[in-house]
Amino acid sequence: DPSDPNRVYLACGTYTNPRTPDGAVLRSDDRGKTFQRANVPFKFGGNENGRGNGERLAVDPNDGNVLYLGTRQAGLWKSTDRAMTWSKVESFPDITEAPPAPAQPAGQPAQGRGAGNRPSRGSGVIFAVFDPRSGSKGKATSTVYIGVSLMGRENLYRTTDGGKSWQPVPGEPTQYRPTRAALSSDGVLYVAYGTDPGPQRMTNGGVWKLNTASGEWTEITPDKPDPEHNKSFGYAAVSVDVHHPRTLIASSFGRPGSAGSEDIFRSTDGGATWKPVFGGGGTYD
Numbered sequence: 001d002p003s004d005p006n007r008v009y010l011a012c013g014t015y016t017n018p019r020t021p022d023g024a025v026l027r028s029d030d031r032g033k034t035f036q037r038a039n040v041p042f043k044f045g046g047n048e049n050g051r052g053n054g055e056r057l058a059v060d061p062n063d064g065n066v067l068y069l070g071t072r073q074a075g076l077w078k079s080t081d082r083a084m085t086w087s088k089v090e091s092f093p094d095i096t097e098a099p100p101a102p103a104q105p106a107g108q109p110a111q112g113r114g115a116g117n118r119p120s121r122g123s124g125v126i127f128a129v130f131d132p133r134s135g136s137k138g139k140a141t142s143t144v145y146i147g148v149s150l151m152g153r154e155n156l157y158r159t160t161d162g163g164k165s166w167q168p169v170p171g172e173p174t175q176y177r178p179t180r181a182a183l184s185s186d187g188v189l190y191v192a193y194g195t196d197p198g199p200q201r202m203t204n205g206g207v208w209k210l211n212t213a214s215g216e217w218t219e220i221t222p223d224k225p226d227p228e229h230n231k232s233f234g235y236a237a238v239s240v241d242v243h244h245p246r247t248l249i250a251s252s253f254g255r256p257g258s259a260g261s262e263d264i265f266r267s268t269d270g271g272a273t274w275k276p277v278f279g280g281g282g283t284y285d
Contacts, residue, residue: 050124056128176204184248249264
């Protein structure tokens with residue numbers, strides 16, 4: 001909880017197959033010394049594809065009673081009592097994804113995850129980002145961004161009335177799936193994208209930013225993939241410095257080349273220019 005560090009929340013569950021029990025949300029008010037459990041009527045996939053996407057579970061920085069929870073198969077959920085009880089956000093759009101077509105001939109087993117020959121499928125509602133400027137201490141945040149692991153259709157939604165209604169964000173990139181997002185203190189939403197939720201291979205991706213005041217989208221990809229010339233990779237995550245809103249980092253995913261070609265890129269001008277951490281002399285340990 002951004003406003004109360006004593007409060008910690010965990011969304012727990014390993015698989016979504018029929019053999020696995022439904023998940024649970026654990027809550028603590030003593031920094032994790034003890035926990036209370038709330039069972040939920042859906043499953044989590046903590047060890048499934050997209051396990052690096054997020055954050056699916058987020059606490060309102062202005063009102064710690066309010067939490068949003070993104071799921072793989074059951075849409076968006078909300079709690080208004082510090083995670084003791086949960087209800088589905090019925091106003092959130094239907095983000096059901098059609099099953100992907102088989103990626104290998106019938107009768108042939110799928111290969112390892114790095115081969116990239118298994119069908120790509122999204123991992124549901126993957127992040128919730130509150131804009132704290134749209135609320136005040138003790139007053140719930142009214143503007144929230146929700147990311148969904150979809151490709152070829154709208155995958156970023158916004159509410160400005162505390163979840164009563166939702167609209168897709170105009171101009172959003174839809175050629176990739178979002179993986180992670182971060183909102184800077186000056187109102188810029190940064191989003192990392194890839195064609196697969198991971199850890200399977202991504203064939204394309206990028207980093208974009210949204211000026212939430214003007215609605216303008218800008219591509220700021222540090223190193224652009226080029227799938228047609230054997231440069232296939234994506235971006236796994238992006239993060240922004242809390243105290244310096246134009247300082248951010250973005251991490252590549254599956255970037256080809258020699259050992260250590262995977263990198264974290266850093267910018268101090270809002271993504272206009274980037275410097276690689278490891279490719280710039282940092283040690284990859």
